[in-house]
Amino acid sequence: MKGMLGRKLGMSRVYADGRKVTSVTLLETDSCHVVQRKTVERDGYAALQLGIGRRKRATKPLRGHLKKAGLGHVPARVIEVRGEFEDNVTPGKKLDVAMFEPGDRVDVVGWTKGRGFAGGMKRHNWHGGPRTHGSNHHRRVGSVGPGTSPGRIWKGSRMPGHYGNEQQTIRNLRVVKVDAERQLLYLKGSVPGPVGGFLAIKKTAP
Amino acid sequence: MNRLIEVEKELLRSDLEKFGPGDTVKVFFRIHEGKKDKVQVFQGVCIQIRGSGPNRSFTLRKISQGIGIERIFPLHSPVIEKVEVVRYGKVRRAKLYYLREKVGKGRYVKERVVRKKGDVKKKPKVTAKSVGQEAIEEASEAAADVVTKQKPPEAPSKEATDAATKSGSRGVEEG
Numbered sequence: 001m002k003g004m005l006g007r008k009l010g011m012s013r014v015y016a017d018g019r020k021v022t023s024v025t026l027l028e029t030d031s032c033h034v035v036q037r038k039t040v041e042r043d044g045y046a047a048l049q050l051g052i053g054r055r056k057r058a059t060k061p062l063r064g065h066l067k068k069a070g071l072g073h074v075p076a077r078v079i080e081v082r083g084e085f086e087d088n089v090t091p092g093k094k095l096d097v098a099m100f101e102p103g104d105r106v107d108v109v110g111w112t113k114g115r116g117f118a119g120g121m122k123r124h125n126w127h128g129g130p131r132t133h134g135s136n137h138h139r140r141v142g143s144v145g146p147g148t149s150p151g152r153i154w155k156g157s158r159m160p161g162h163y164g165n166e167q168q169t170i171r172n173l174r175v176v177k178v179d180a181e182r183q184l185l186y187l188k189g190s191v192p193g194p195v196g197g198f199l200a201i202k203k204t205a206p
Numbered sequence: 207m208n209r210l211i212e213v214e215k216e217l218l219r220s221d222l223e224k225f226g227p228g229d230t231v232k233v234f235f236r237i238h239e240g241k242k243d244k245v246q247v248f249q250g251v252c253i254q255i256r257g258s259g260p261n262r263s264f265t266l267r268k269i270s271q272g273i274g275i276e277r278i279f280p281l282h283s284p285v286i287e288k289v290e291v292v293r294y295g296k297v298r299r300a301k302l303y304y305l306r307e308k309v310g311k312g313r314y315v316k317e318r319v320v321r322k323k324g325d326v327k328k329k330p331k332v333t334a335k336s337v338g339q340e341a342i343e344e345a346s347e348a349a350a351d352v353v354t355k356q357k358p359p360e361a362p363s364k365e366a367t368d369a370a371t372k373s374g375s376r377g378v379e380e381g
Contacts, residue, residue: 019283
């Protein structure tokens with residue numbers, strides 16, 4: 001199992017194979033440290049707790065937790081990546097992006113941009129009503145179900161509501177380039193969340 | 207975001223000759239043919255440069271056998287071997303879309319005489335080439351003029367314009 005954390009730097013394009021234009025997302029992966037190792041024997045499941053970025057303040061419990069890991073700084077975010085990792089990945093260790101190679105497939109877990117309370121058109125890609133010709137049914141929801149029988153709305157009917165700010169996994173993204181010197185990872189395609197958002201990168205299970 | 211721009215700078219090419227809209231440009235680019243790479247040349251007037259960073263591209267337009275052909279190249283593509291400016295054009299706008307509708311003499315961009323220090327040697331060669339190019343173009347243009355003159359004077363160039371537009375849009379597909 002291979003995995004680490006990254007920060008979305010933004011999207012760009014590169015020329016893969018010296019000719020093909022490829023859309024890529026750049027991820028910054030410097031300052032990714034192991035905070036804790038969870039094992040099946042002790043915690044009931046295997047995972048790696050990783051920290052990324054830097055911030056100034058931390059709660060006392062977190063400070064104690066980090067001290068145990070031997071980390072000299074406070075990470076901006078601590079995220080857990082599940083899976084069995086190699087034995088040499090110990091708390092306090094800095095993870096290197098060089099663990100990935102061009103051509104590898106990875107899964108990226110992130111949090112999508114929050115859109116608040118969104119209507120049906122944005123949330124479910126509904127069409128809405130006509131904009132003109134005397135219609136006042138512009139962006140409204142249409143029928144939501146049958147009438148007297150059953151006399152209620154089916155459970156789970158799609159309706160307006162909170163949209164975004166939820167965990168999303170993009171699977172099987174191709175690693176286009178690895179810049180070990182600057183700790184940058186180039187992935188083909190897009191990843192969830194805003195620029196500057198934190199992401200977990202895992203090697204896709206074969 | 208600034209870090210992204212820093213990283214992108216490495217992807218940009220600075221080795222190509224600089225040109226702008228209105229300039230007649232020769233592009234040498236590699237194409238994949240079977241197993242071998244072949245260098246192909248496309249010459250035309252640059253009618254637009256768009257995008258920024260690695261996304262920048264330019265459009266060249268030429269008239270081939272009376273049909274307008276446009277081709278878009280990514281500026282920083284490694285496929286481009288060399289860029290040669292054949293002739294500098296004198297234009298007053300950044301996008302020369304108006305050239306698409308022009309017929310006859312208006313189709314051409316006026317030459318801008320560029321005087322560069324230490325670049326004296328290059329100019330005669332450039333002029334000779336562009337004159338040759340013009341001669342060919344003038345010949346095909348003369349043929350178009352004949353057609354136009356046969357029509358009644360009220361709507362002389364309408365059909366010719368339509369034909370040019372039609373052929374122009376057809377030609378955009380592939381060079």
